[in-house]
Amino acid sequence: MPGMIREQIYRAERQRLERPRPHNRTASETSCPPITITNVLPTQTTQVAGSPAPPPIENAATPSIYPPELHIPGLLDLAVKEYSTWQQSRLSDKTLKAEVRKACDVALDDGLDLTQIEEDKNPDYFTQRGVKWGIARRFAKDIRLWAENVMVA
Numbered sequence: 746m747p748g749m750i751r752e753q754i755y756r757a758e759r760q761r762l763e764r765p766r767p768h769n770r771t772a773s774e775t776s777c778p779p780i781t782i783t784n785v786l787p788t789q790t791t792q793v794a795g796s797p798a799p800p801p802i803e804n805a806a807t808p809s810i811y812p813p814e815l816h817i818p819g820l821l822d823l824a825v826k827e828y829s830t831w832q833q834s835r836l837s838d839k840t841l842k843a844e845v846r847k848a849c850d851v852a853l854d855d856g857l858d859l860t861q862i863e864e865d866k867n868p869d870y871f872t873q874r875g876v877k878w879g880i881a882r883r884f885a886k887d888i889r890l891w892a893e894n895v896m897v898a
Contacts, residue, residue, distance in 0.1 A: 814860075817892055821858035825849055828859055828891050832884060844880040851876060852884075863888040 817824050829849035833842045851874045852862060862885055871881035 815863050815889055815892055817859050817896065821860075822853055824859050824896075825852050825857070827896070828888065829884075831891055831895055832880075832887065841877075841880060844877045845884065848876045848880055848884040859888045859892070 826849060829845055832845045832848075836842050836845065848871050851871055852858075866885050868878065868881035868885045871884060872878055876884070
């Protein structure tokens with residue numbers, strides 16, 4: 746940048762800063778009291794020199810965001826068939842029962858067991874293979890309900 750242009754820029758900036766500012770504030774600026782913000786950090790307990798530190802808490806139950814792993818004993822393919830039979834027992838419509846059988850066939854044809862289906866919880870997997878949406882949702886969603894309430898009975 747040429748020196749002459751730089752000088753003009755500096756001169757204009759000095760004049761702008763030296764110019765008196767107008768004191769025409771809006772009503773909202775003058776009617777509000779100033780705000781004071783005070784940041785307060787939590788106090789830390791200091792340990793007295795020479796006193797032992799408290800022992801760590803052992804075996805403390807820490808909540809998990811994931812449910813415990815599902816364990817279904819016995820033969821994996823047989824469990825899929827039993828689950829399918831239970832789902833069908835909850836329906837009266839023959840067409841819907843056939844859809845449950847279709848979902849069961851899809852799972853078995855692809856070698857899926859109930860634990861795998863429960864982990865994925867993906868009804869789209871079944872709908873993409875021709876199973877009706879509502880049946881696919883139930884088939885993918887109700888496995889834990891069946892395992893914890895029906896299978897143990």
